[in-house]
Amino acid sequence: MSERIGVYVCxxxxxxxxxxxxxxxVEFAKGLDDVTLVRExxxxxxxxxxxxxxxxxxxxxxxxxxxxxxxxxxxxxxFRNVCTRGGLNEYLFTMANIREQCSWVHVDVERTTDKAKDxxxxxVRRTRLQEPLTKREVPINPxxxxxxxxxxxxxxxxxxxxxxxxxxxxxxxxxxxxxMAKFDKTFPTLDCSACILxxxxxxxxxxxxxxxxxxxxxxxxxGYVGNFNVTVRKKARYVxxxxxxGCGACWEKCPGTRVPRKGNVHEKLSLGPVTSIFIPFMxxxxxxxxxxxxxxxxxxxxxxxxxxEVCERNAIKYDMEDELVEFEVGNIILAxxxxxxxxxxxxxxxxxxxxxxxxxxxxxxxxCASGNTGGNILMADGTEPKSIGIVHCVxxxxxxxxxxxxxxxxxxxxxxxxxxxxKIDAEVYDFYIDMRCFGKGYEEFYDRLLGEDVRFxxxxxxxxxxxxxxxxxxxxxxxxxxxxxxxxxxxxxxDMVVLCTGLEAHETLPAVANxxxxxxxxxxxVIEKHPKLGPVATATDGVFIAGACQSPKDIPDTVAQASAxxxxxxxxxxxxxxxxxxxxxxxxxxxxxxxxxCNTLCPYLAxxxxxxxxVSVVNEALCKGCGTxxxxxxxxxxxxxxxxxxxxxxxxxxxxxxxSGQAGILA
Amino acid sequence: MATKQSxxxxxxxxxxxxxxxxxxxxxxxxxxxxxxxxELADWNCCGATAYLSVEDIASMAVAARNLAIAxxxxxxxxTPCSACYITLSKVDHYFEDYPDIRTKINNALxxxxxxxxxxxxxxxxxxxxxxxxxxxxxxxxxxxxxxLRVAPYYGCQVVRPFTERDSPDVPFAMDEIISALGGxxxxxxxxxxxxxxxxxxxxxxxxLGLAKxxxxxxxxxxxxxxxxxxxxxxxxxxxxQYKINKVYGTNYHIPVLFFTQLIGLAFGIDEGRLGxxxxxxxxxxxARAKGASG
Numbered sequence: 001m002s003e004r005i006g007v008y009v010c011x012x013x014x015x016x017x018x019x020x021x022x023x024x025x026v027e028f029a030k031g032l033d034d035v036t037l038v039r040e041x042x043x044x045x046x047x048x049x050x051x052x053x054x055x056x057x058x059x060x061x062x063x064x065x066x067x068x069x070x071x072x073x074x075x076x077x078x079f080r081n082v083c084t085r086g087g088l089n090e091y092l093f094t095m096a097n098i099r100e101q102c103s104w105v106h107v108d109v110e111r112t113t114d115k116a117k118d119x120x121x122x123x124v125r126r127t128r129l130q131e132p133l134t135k136r137e138v139p140i141n142p143x144x145x146x147x148x149x150x151x152x153x154x155x156x157x158x159x160x161x162x163x164x165x166x167x168x169x170x171x172x173x174x175x176x177x178x179x180m181a182k183f184d185k186t187f188p189t190l191d192c193s194a195c196i197l198x199x200x201x202x203x204x205x206x207x208x209x210x211x212x213x214x215x216x217x218x219x220x221x222x223g224y225v226g227n228f229n230v231t232v233r234k235k236a237r238y239v240x241x242x243x244x245x246g247c248g249a250c251w252e253k254c255p256g257t258r259v260p261r262k263g264n265v266h267e268k269l270s271l272g273p274v275t276s277i278f279i280p281f282m283x284x285x286x287x288x289x290x291x292x293x294x295x296x297x298x299x300x301x302x303x304x305x306x307x308x309e310v311c312e313r314n315a316i317k318y319d320m321e322d323e324l325v326e327f328e329v330g331n332i333i334l335a336x337x338x339x340x341x342x343x344x345x346x347x348x349x350x351x352x353x354x355x356x357x358x359x360x361x362x363x364x365x366x367x368c369a370s371g372n373t374g375g376n377i378l379m380a381d382g383t384e385p386k387s388i389g390i391v392h393c394v395x396x397x398x399x400x401x402x403x404x405x406x407x408x409x410x411x412x413x414x415x416x417x418x419x420x421x422x423k424i425d426a427e428v429y430d431f432y433i434d435m436r437c438f439g440k441g442y443e444e445f446y447d448r449l450l451g452e453d454v455r456f457x458x459x460x461x462x463x464x465x466x467x468x469x470x471x472x473x474x475x476x477x478x479x480x481x482x483x484x485x486x487x488x489x490x491x492x493x494x495d496m497v498v499l500c501t502g503l504e505a506h507e508t509l510p511a512v513a514n515x516x517x518x519x520x521x522x523x524x525x526v527i528e529k530h531p532k533l534g535p536v537a538t539a540t541d542g543v544f545i546a547g548a549c550q551s552p553k554d555i556p557d558t559v560a561q562a563s564a565x566x567x568x569x570x571x572x573x574x575x576x577x578x579x580x581x582x583x584x585x586x587x588x589x590x591x592x593x594x595x596x597x598c599n600t601l602c603p604y605l606a607x608x609x610x611x612x613x614x615v616s617v618v619n620e621a622l623c624k625g626c627g628t629x630x631x632x633x634x635x636x637x638x639x640x641x642x643x644x645x646x647x648x649x650x651x652x653x654x655x656x657x658x659x660s661g662q663a664g665i666l667a
Numbered sequence: 668m669a670t671k672q673s674x675x676x677x678x679x680x681x682x683x684x685x686x687x688x689x690x691x692x693x694x695x696x697x698x699x700x701x702x703x704x705x706e707l708a709d710w711n712c713c714g715a716t717a718y719l720s721v722e723d724i725a726s727m728a729v730a731a732r733n734l735a736i737a738x739x740x741x742x743x744x745x746t747p748c749s750a751c752y753i754t755l756s757k758v759d760h761y762f763e764d765y766p767d768i769r770t771k772i773n774n775a776l777x778x779x780x781x782x783x784x785x786x787x788x789x790x791x792x793x794x795x796x797x798x799x800x801x802x803x804x805x806x807x808x809x810x811x812x813x814x815l816r817v818a819p820y821y822g823c824q825v826v827r828p829f830t831e832r833d834s835p836d837v838p839f840a841m842d843e844i845i846s847a848l849g850g851x852x853x854x855x856x857x858x859x860x861x862x863x864x865x866x867x868x869x870x871x872x873x874x875l876g877l878a879k880x881x882x883x884x885x886x887x888x889x890x891x892x893x894x895x896x897x898x899x900x901x902x903x904x905x906x907x908q909y910k911i912n913k914v915y916g917t918n919y920h921i922p923v924l925f926f927t928q929l930i931g932l933a934f935g936i937d938e939g940r941l942g943x944x945x946x947x948x949x950x951x952x953x954a955r956a957k958g959a960s961g
Contacts, residue, residue: 347836467856467884 003128004036006062007120008053010044010069012099019103021113025068028117032124037061044069050082057086064088064130066123068096068116073530089132091582091642096123122654129647133582138621140226141330142166142573144566147218147512148335150178151555152547154200155562156333156569161209163570168327169204170232171214172508175284177201178337182271182281182361184368184375185419186555187411188445194370198283205285215290217508219324221515222605224621225542226330226578236320238291239277243315246287250307250316251275256297266355266380269365270372277307277316282370291316331542331569334526335562336512338503338548341395341402348463349394349499354477355380356496357464360412363498367419377424377496385495387427388420389479391461396502397433404523406502406552410436413500414445417454428454429492431461431481439556457492459484464497503552516543517604525551536565541578544568583642584623585630589615591637598629598638672799675737676704677755679748679898680712685906686748686898688942692927693747693792695940699931700800700808704745707737713754716824717865727768728775730758735776735783747792747927749824749897750864755789756829793896793926794831797840802847809849810935817845817929818855818890820881822862822900835859841896841926848933853888857881862903871910878903879911882919892922892950894929901925905947922950 007029011017022040029038037056041049044067056062065088067079072095080090098116106112144160146153149171157167169176180186181201183193204210213232220231239250256276271281276296279289297304298318308316340361343351350357356379358366369375379385390413396406410432417428435456437446450456459482468474469491476493483490505524513520518538519527526545529537536544546562547553553561572578585607587598592615598607599616606622607629609615618629618638630640639645682690697704710733718726734755737744746752761768762785773782796805819841826838833840838859842852862881863874882904885893895901905923912918924946931941943950 347834465856467880469880469883 003034003064004062005032005034005064005066005124005127006037006039006053006056007032007035007066007068007124008044008049009038009040009098009120010049010067011040011042012044012069012103013042016069016099016103016116019106019109019112020098020116021109024113025098025116025120029068029120029124032121034064034128035124045075045078050078053079053082054086057083057088063092064127065093066096066120066127067093068098068120068123070099071095071097071101074100091133092127092130094123094127094130096120118655118657121657122651125654126647126651129644129650130642131644133641135579135582136620137577137579138224138226139577140572140575141228141328143168143327143329144331144333144569144573145170145218145228145230145329146333146335147516148178148337148506148547148549149173149176149204149212149214150335150337150547150558151180151197151200152337152549152558152562153178153333153335154197154204155559156335156546156566157210158200158203158207159563159566160569161207163566164209165570165573166209166211168211168213168230168232168329170216170218171212172217173280174215174237174278174288174290175201175280175286176204176212176214177281177283177285179361180555181283182368183364185415187415188439188441190415190418194283194368201283201285212286213325214286216325218512218515221332221517223328224580225540226572227621228329228332228542230327230329230332232325232327234323234325236293236322237288238293238317238320239289240315240317240320241286241288243313244288244311245313246279246284246289247312249310249312250277251279251289253306253310254278255304255306256292256295258292258295266358266362266366269362271365271368271370274372291318331544331572332516333544333546333562333565333569334509334512334516334518334538334549335546335565336506336509336549338552339506341406341501341504343394343499343501345401346394349391349461350464350466350477350497351499354464354466354497356385356477358496358498359501360409360416360498361501363416364412367416367423375423377420377426379496384424385426387429387494387496389429389431389461389464389477389492389494389497390416390500391464391479391497392430392432392500393460394499394501395504402502402504402523404502404552405436407436408552408554409500409502411439411442411445411554413498414449416498417449418452421452421454426495429479429494430454430456431479432456432458433460434458439554457481457483457485457490459490462489468493503548505549509549516540518543518545523551525549536561536568542572580621581625583625583640584620585618585625585627585638585640587616587618588637588639589613591635592616593635593637595634597632597634601628601632603628671701671703673703673705673742674745674795675707675740675742677707677710677713677733677737677744677746677751679746679751681748681750681898681902685902686925688945689747689898689901689925689927691940691942691945692925692931695936696927696930696934699934699936700804702795702800705740705742707733707744709736713751715750715754715865719754719757724768724771724775727758727761728772730754731762731772731776731783732779732781734759734762734787734789735781737787738783743788743790743795745790745792745795747896747898749791749822750899752789752791753824753829759785759787759789760829790831791825791896793825793840793844794833796844796926796930798831802843805844805930806847806849809847809933811933813849813929813933814851815891815929816851816853816889818853818885818888818893819845819858820855820862820885820893820895820900820904820923821858822895822897823859823864825896826859841894844926845894845929848930850929850933853885853890855885855888855890857884862900864899864903867903867907872914874903875907875911875914878907879915879917882908882911882921883917886919886921890921892924892929894924894926896926898925908948920948922946922948924950 096119143166219233222229251273254275293299395401462480473493544565546565547558594614714726714729863877867874
């Protein structure tokens with residue numbers, strides 16, 4: 001046998017050595033077939049550790065490598081690079097995971113050591129049969145698709161565009177701006193949201209490197225890293241964007257309405273016109289209106305047409321239809337953002353039942369100077385409230401709804417308390433579970449509020465009711481709460497209650513994530529590549545994430561992540577090409593019967609049928625080497641490179657042979 | 668309907684004592700609707716919620732005995748009592764989900780030569796009316812003018828934690844029935860708040876403090892009567908109303924009916940057959956709107 005396998009056992013400090021008897025494992029490995037060299041080291045991934053392996057390869061002592069250390073997710077790439085540097089094909093290397101799947105999860109040293117031996121034997125047996133593979137390179141299209149035009153998408157698009165790269169920004173609403181465009185002030189500095197966002201929105205609209213597709217949705221994503229084919233549906237706007245100059249004559253005269261007219265102050269809270277032809281808010285980019293076909297009188301019964309009459313530029317086009325646009329990009333940034341939790345689900349908080357129970361977004365709009373209350377805090381009957389309760393954690397930190405903390409509510413609640421005190425000096429009760437003020441300047445803001453005569457009540461609100469038990473409660477909203485600092489149940493009569501609704505992943509995320517082939521966690525947010533070390537990447541190469549689609553975030557964190565995502569994309573673009581994984585599936589054309597079963601099985605749509613040859617063909621650029629087709633092929637005609645049957649069987653034999661005489665891994 | 672609707676009927680202890688009018692009216696109304704209530708043979712006390720909280724396995728075995736007997740009939744097990752409903756449902760639920768509890772219960776049952784396999788469909792009488800009989804059939808049977816303003820009081824146990832189709836926070840089954848019978852449902856935000864349950868026997872002051880707002884809210888909303896589907900709720904609101912008046916200096920006298928009594932009245936069934944004479948605060952249809960002056 002010419003195979004000379006080197007086995008390198010890592011202590012990982014005490015992570016492995018604390019539970020695995022390294023000496024015993026080394027002795028064991030020395031006795032395995034074809035193993036010519038066994039070394040142990042405190043940290044194999046460190047520079048000296050890597051050099052050990054590299055030198056042994058260069059000295060010709062070994063021609064195959066097994067590293068027994070941590071998970072391949074952690075360091076497979078590290079050690080593959082070592083092999084390459086030493087002049088060995090990286091596919092002649094195997095990692096035995098004796099940390100995450102061994103020392104970290106077991107207690108008994110003897111049995112843990114036995115399991116480590118089994119895992120190493122399996123790796124050695126497999127490595128012996130591995131074959132050298134060559135990696136291929138594909139070019140990267142320098143254009144990027146950004147999905148979502150909130151602050152995350154805006155920041156990412158601007159960073160890329162300023163670096164001279166082309167960006168397509170797709171936003172499903174008529175204007176970019178997202179939630180931030182609805183805010184009045186931003187915590188903790190209280191700078192005006194519009195003042196800091198609007199310039200960025202305008203830059204996006206004017207940037208020569210950004211193609212803005214508002215009122216549009218991504219319909220399909222095909223291809224692979226560096227070469228995605230994207231189809232976008234541009235929804236019919238019924239207004240010609242080239243002709244319209246956003247003068248506003250149409251929405252000023254429009255008789256249709258998108259909200260029920262009930263004469264209640266709270267029912268038409270809006271930043272822009274509530275007519276059927278509308279822009280969502282006055283700073284909209286593009287400042288081109290959209291017709292809401294569902295409420296437009298013209299679309300309902302064909303009888304109106306006022307907007308077309310008043311439009312001096314003849315920009316209104318009732319016969320406009322959705323348009324599908326196809327283009328190619330190299331990378332994608334998902335920035336679909338969040339949607340507020342719907343508090344109507346919590347019946348006992350009375351949202352939707354009592355007029356003066358508002359959501360955070362509604363209260364935000366009410367506070368915004370450009371909203372239709374002119375920034376005045378008003379009750380449904382138009383009068384000013386004398387007392388307001390602010391309820392934290394609505395739908396957050398609650399096992400009935402969302403278990404996670406929404407991270408922004410404490411701070412915006414404090415902001416509301418401040419704004420109320422500043423504007424109307426009403427009595428403010430702030431009902432919190434824990435005050436979480438973790439960011440820069442946040443604790444200081446809380447401290448400032450403690451001095452602003454706000455009544456902080458520590459306890460989760462049980463219910464908001466109109467049922468009065470005492471005369472003082474008559475006509476009020478009574479908040480029932482356990483005051484955990486006093487240790488009693490309290491009933492507090494108030495004029496208005498603001499529910500600090502938590503953040504949920506946007507409802508459009510599942511569909512978009514599915515198109516881009518990224519996974520969603522049980523909390524509903526995108527799963528990042530690594531929670532600490534890969535926060536902007538995903539398991540799919542070329543698809544990055546920014547903002548609240550990954551987890552609830554405030555504006556500073558969102559902007560930071562957006563810039564990080566765009567810099568990750570820039571790094572890809574600058575490389576110009578990318579190596580594609582070689583461990584792909586391969587069809588043996590002699591065996592293939594052309595049944596096409598694999599064509600439909602492939603989750604990456606990587607297998608196509610070649611009509612001429614009558615066989616199925618794998619597109620290696622799309623194939624992820626998952627092995628579904630291998631298992632599904634009735635003729636046994638497909639094999640997975642680097643995961644050949646004989647390699648996997650050898651690995652299983654290694655485990656089953658079991659050094660300890662009992663199958664430790666299976667136990 | 669081609670075949671007669673039949674159910675296994677578990678009256679519960681209240682039906683034989685304080686809840687007698689509930690039992691009488693339920694049987695009268697079901698008979699009127701040609702629904703057969705086959706009383707569960709040799710049934711025993713379900714143990715109610717109190718026993719379950721002090722001695723779990725023993726209390727579950729007590730309740731499961733009824734389930735074991737009902738099992739062979741293959742019919743839905745119906746009870747008019749919310750406490751029985753929640754207890755039997757809970758035991759069935761534990762039985763399904765926890766194999767060790769299942770074994771222990773069956774060990775206990777084997778002493779009586781019984782075994783429970785699981786899967787009896789435990790239901791509250793209210794939902795037989797709202798789901799199986801349906802509003803159309805109910806309103807079709809109405810013979811008497813029921814111009815009453817009714818506060819529907821569900822209590823806590825009938826919709827929490829188990830419910831067939833209703834909302835646990837804002838239930839509507841009884842509201843629908845009242846409307847179908849021609850009654851006016853008043854807005855009654857306390858419809859699922861606790862009446863104090865069995866606390867009345869232990870800590871009267873606290874218990875009356877819980878029951879009082881229920882009556883007060885119904886009176887304030889202009890209701891002529893309160894209608895409930897739970898014998899203990901009815902007892903607390905009806906029998907203790909005078910006590911509440913004494914303690915709080917109020918003057919409530921709002922009748923508290925079982926929903927089956929209301930159905931019977933709307934169907935034109937003779938009041939004597941509905942047990943109305945056994946309710947403590949008297950029901951006087953002629954005294955409409957005078958029923959309350961608290």
